[in-house]
Amino acid sequence: GDSVTQMEGPVTLSEEAFLTINCTYTATGYPSLFWYVQYPGEGLQLLLKATKADDKGSNKGFEATYRKETTSFHLEKGSVQVSDSAVYFCARRAGSARQLTFGSGTQLTVLP
Amino acid sequence: DGGITQSPKYLFRKEGQNVTLSCEQNLNHDAMYWYRQDPGQGLRLIYYSQIVNDFQKGDIAEGYSVSREKKESFPLTVTSAQKNPTAFYLCASTLGPNGNEQFFGPGTRLTVL
Numbered sequence: 001g002d003s004v005t006q007m008e009g010p011v012t013l014s015e016e017a018f019l020t021i022n023c024t025y026t027a028t029g030y031p032s033l034f035w036y037v038q039y040p041g042e043g044l045q046l047l048l049k050a051t052k053a054d055d056k057g058s059n060k061g062f063e064a065t066y067r068k069e070t071t072s073f074h075l076e077k078g079s080v081q082v083s084d085s086a087v088y089f090c091a092r093r094a095g096s097a098r099q100l101t102f103g104s105g106t107q108l109t110v111l112p
Numbered sequence: 113d114g115g116i117t118q119s120p121k122y123l124f125r126k127e128g129q130n131v132t133l134s135c136e137q138n139l140n141h142d143a144m145y146w147y148r149q150d151p152g153q154g155l156r157l158i159y160y161s162q163i164v165n166d167f168q169k170g171d172i173a174e175g176y177s178v179s180r181e182k183k184e185s186f187p188l189t190v191t192s193a194q195k196n197p198t199a200f201y202l203c204a205s206t207l208g209p210n211g212n213e214q215f216f217g218p219g220t221r222l223t224v225l
Contacts (some may be wrong), residue, residue, distance in 0.1 A: 027136060043202055043216035099145070100214055102154035
C-alpha cells in the first residue's frame with residue numbers, strides 16, 4: 001500500500017545551520033506530496049506542496065523538490081532559526097483519494 | 113476568520129466512559145477527517161467523511177464512532193471499546209473533490225485515567 005518514510009529524528013542543529021530532512025514515498029500512481037509542520041501543542045500547518053514531478057514547493061525559506069526518479073521529496077532550508085523548532089511531517093495524497101498518508105514525523109530542535 | 117475548531121483542548125475521562133470530541137469548520141469544506149497521533153508516530157486515520165450523512169472507516173476505526181449530520185460538524189466518539197484511547201486527536205477538512213490541502217484543527221488531547 002501507500003507509504004511515506006521519513007528520516008528519523010530527533011534532529012538538533014545550531015542556528016543558521018543547513019537543514020535536510022529526508023522523505024521517500026511509494027510510487028503507486030502519481031501522488032501529490034506535502035510537508036506539514038506542527039508546533040508544540042498545536043495542529044498541523046501546511047508548509048509546502050508539489051503536485052507533479054520536478055515541481056519545487058517553497059515557503060518561509062523551506063524548499064522541497066518532487067523527484068520521481070528517486071521517489072523522494074526531501075525538505076531543505078539553508079539557514080534555520082530557533083523558531084523553526086517543530087515536528088515536520090512528510091505526506092502523500094494519491095489520485096482521487098483525499099486521504100493523506102503521513103510519515104512518522106521528524107522532531108527538529110534549533111539551538112541559539 | 114475561517115477555520116477549524118476543536119473542543120476541548122484537554123479532556124480527561126475515567127476508563128470505561130464514552131467521550132465525544134467536537135470538530136467544527138466554517139470553511140464550507142466537503143470532506144472531514146479524524147486522525148490519532150501518538151508520541152513519536154505519524155498521524156493515523158480513524159474515520160473520514162466526504163459528504164453529509166456519509167462516512168468511511170480509516171485505518172484504525174475500531175473503538176470509535178462518528179456522525180456527519182451537518183456539513184460543518186464531524187464529532188468523534190471514543191467508546192469504551194477503544195483499548196488505548198489516550199492520545200492527541202486531530203480533525204481536518206478538505207475543500208471540494210480536487211482540494212489538495214488538508215486544513216487541521218488545533219487538536220484535543222484526551223487522557224483516560
